[in-house]
Amino acid sequence: MPTEPPPTEWALSLAQVVPGEDLAGVGADLEPGTVLAAYRIGLFPMGLGEGGTDPIGWWSPDPRGVLLPGDLHVSRSLRRSLPRFEVRVDTAFEEVVRRCADPSRDGRWITPAIATAYGRLHRLGWAHSVETWQAGCLVGGLYGLAINGLFAGESMFHTVTDASKAALVGLVELLGDGGQPGLPRWMVDVQWRTEHLATLGIRELPRERYLELLGHVLRQPAPDAWSHRDAGSP
Structure with missing residues (x-):
């Protein structure tokens, strides 16, 4: 089980957010x-x-990009690629974050402060990496925050074709049973839908609907995917 940290001193709220404003x-x-x-x-x-x-x-x-149970699209070419990858969880979290933060990447936003913050959350048992490996080498992966039925994906990287896509497929497999239509047991939040993510089944939800589903998945039990590690483990 993850360790709950001291509560925030800040009064965070969405009360003043204008519809359509991010x-x-x-x-x-x-x-x-x-x-x-x-x-x-x-x-x-x-x-x-x-x-x-x-x-x-x-x-x-607003709108928010999400992946819901049953929406993942695995193309024929990706399906042929999957057996080439070994999927691991939390064996190289800091390295995944470092690769995602590569300053040569377009749109880089992961600063040392962000990397440190999610590293702390990882050690507390909240942040996780799903990695793809070939011949003992890390070739792709993603990382994010897991709170009950929510997996908030932060970033992904690849050095081999399809490696990050294979990590997403691995994540969905780890999350397991998706629940009933309209009442998902889990939701993967990707923040914004891009053309690339849309090909994998990412959809957009209005903020109001996203918040409804968020409240629902936060009441669901955490998937077994994250129970293999104890808070504070490396």
């Missing part, structure tokens, strides 16, 4: 309790400065 607030901190409180109400942090630097922005995209 940015909900600026400031606060990246303490574990603050970040968890944010995700529980539908926010996530990303810096407003160049390359994701300060000040910290708190975002609630």
Whole structure:
């Protein structure tokens, strides 16, 4: 079970957010309790400065990109690629984050402060990586925050074709039973839908609907995928 950190000192809220506006607030901190409180109400942090630097922005995209049970699209070519990868969980979390934060990547937003914050959440048992390996080498992966039935995906990378897609397939397999139509047991939050993510089955939801589903999945039991590790383990 993950360890609950001290509660945040900040009053996070969506009360003043205008429909269709993605940015909900600026400031606060990246303490574990603050970040968890944010995700529980539908926010996530990303810096407003160049390359994701300060000040910290708190975002609630409208619409929101999500992957729901049954929506994952696995193409024929991807299905042929999957056997080439070994999927592991939490064996190289910091390396996955480092690869995702590569300064040469377009749209880079993962700063050292963000990496440190999610590293702390990983050690507390909240943040996880799903990795793809070939011949003992890390070739792709993703990382994010897991709170009950929510997996908030933060970023992914690959150095081999289909490696990040295989990590997403592995994540969905780890999450397991999706529940009933309209009442999912889990939801993968990807923040914004891109053309690339749309090919994998990512859909957009209005903020209001996203928050409804968020409240539902946060009441679901955590998937067994994350129970293999104890809080504080490397």
